[in-house]
Amino acid sequence: MSQISLGMPRIASYGSGNLFATESFPHAAHRDLDNAQLRANLGHATGTIREKRLKVVAELPDWEELREAGSVLKQQVMADLPRLLVQLEENVTQRGGTVHWARDAQEANEIVAGLIRAEGATEVVKVKSMATQEIGLNEYLEEQGIAAYETDLAELIVQLGHDKPSHILVPAIHKNRTEIRDIFLAEMAGVDPELTDDPRQLAMAARAHLRRKFLSTKVAISGANFAIADSGTLAVVESEGNGRMCLTLPETLITVMGIEKLLPTFLDLEVFMALLPRSSTGERMNPYTSLWTGVTEGDGPQNFHLVLLDNGRTAALADEMGRSALHCIRCSACMNVCPVYERTGGHAYGSTYPGPIGAILSPLMTGIEAEENNSLPYASSLCGACFDACPVKINIPEILVHLRGKDVDAEHAKRKLPSQMDVGMAAARVAFSSGRNLALVEKGLPLGKLMAGPDQKIKRLPGMAGGWTQSRDIPAPPKQSFRAWWKKEHVPTPDTSQTPDAAAESGEDG
């Protein structure tokens, strides 16, 4: 199979697959904001999980130290990625596994399909995995005549509903139980037609459906939460036990993993196993953690393939300001605390990766100029809740601003005529780069007061500023600025007029 020397890239190779917003964020958000059911579900679900997370995080007195350790470990991994990847490959190979390298989504899909075909299989079971969603594996396999069955309950709901996940941890967060029952009744072969929307009944129906698949399918596909370079061990962290079934029952296991998932040593898992469950589901420990190293005779899958996926990760790594986005352990804490995500849901972000991390990761992996991904870094009020929640301390707001800068530069390079925003920013630059200029602008304040009319409110503005007046008034400006008042009317108390501060008082005339 294709062996590609990875090395540290000089030329960024961008990712492909499901990493793109095909519609600009404000447009997509506009539609999803109108979905009252979605907003209610999201508000409820994110609110509950936020509370749980805060509670279990508060239990650990060394939470901040753990976050720092997680952040530093990931920095080390990124700095030493080429060596660690080769070390992982050597250890996996030595223990009977086979390692494949995929530059992008297409290569990864072809590798996986080839491996399934080599086993003579036409069906596979799947453990919930972001990497395989990112590369659009299910759709690719379907084209190749291979059926891929999702076994995570929420993923199953999404798959049966011919839908897209809207949250990386709770993919069906946008569906309520009545909607789920309707999907099961319509799509699940052999389901009891009397099925109600009782959660237990729904779970039992899914369980019966999945058991049949687990017992009959010979190939499983998974992602991985972590890979330990010095032992070749892979780890999957999950809640339902479907992952454990997939990882142990079939004859062949194919794991698709982003190259950033590495940890140097087994001991490092300690830090991440303290960080991940608390941050993601708000639990002290998740119910199932599966670890496996290569192939063990007579126990578990007898063929193990590891597909290492780049797909734009080296492009992200090449961005000095943005590379820490690769530290992400996909816990979803940032989206659960995000006031924007809470209101729009995940679909508005287009890519497999929604929420604050998606708003930086997608454009970093595809380049800021790909499709509508340049609208993603603006999908934030920069409130900073994501940075506070992130267990590996990714400074998402700072990277959002950095990517906005890249977008503005890219747009300027493309455009001949300035945009409305460009004109406004240029005018503001002039006004804000000297006290005298700002004072001149402020001389116009009484005019604004006049414009505000008798009720002293400005209710409608043209152009971009119309976005503001869509839901907010602007008060009438004052008759004079502070600067003008200070100059004309301020009388210092206590009386310091004997010792005026020449340097500060003089200078440009306000």
Next chain:
Amino acid sequence: MKIALFATCIVDAMFPRTAKATVTILERLGHQVLFPATQACCGQMHINSGYFDDALPVVANHVAAFSQGDYDVAVAPSASCVASVKHQQPMIARHCGDADLENRANAVGAKTYELSQLLVDVLGITDAAAQLGSYFPHTVTYHPSCHGMRLLRLGDRQLDLLRSVGGIELRDLSGPDQCCGFGGTFAMKNADVSSAMLEDKVKSIEASGAELCVGGDASCLLHIGGGLSRKDSGTATLHFAEILASTMEAPVSVSGEVELLTGRGRS
């Protein structure tokens, strides 16, 4: 102490009362307030909108204005602008390859305080009624702005100061840590999401039953006040500096020349 006032562009142009109140408080404590006349803006709007090149002269102007003059500390009645001075200005200088500006920006940043930080940490104010004579017989609820909370880690400084004002009654705000949806040009670029966030903030303010929503950032208050005004809500917004400046003898006039931040007069 000689204290240089960074009024911030929005307060200077739109809410001079907030800057006047800041001056009043500091002078009442016996300090000398200076106003470096060449100051304009911290550059945050340009930076957060991605216009780094346009931000450079704005940043350079601020750093120049506050690098001269004999003062001990600088103060601004805005956490967001102080955070920008401390963190974003050196970043822009670095981005544009100006190491000298970066050093001077760091020096200015180190001397710059948000108003409640200065009052509590430097000037030792713990009881506004006793130490400042603050008196404000109204019910208020308090919205902690994101940048004060998360970038400057102000904690309860502003709230504790408010609690110690004579005659005041504080009402709890539900979801206080939730962003009001302002975010600079976010409010225009993503007006729908921003409005949805504001709607929820306005609801919780109204549910608090307070007469006024108090905060420490004029920009957030402009945003929240604009939403309250649009709904013709009876509630208005006010900067905490104005409450601290208010005394029994000289109460803050809530229906004066510049009205409250919502632009509506109250009597």
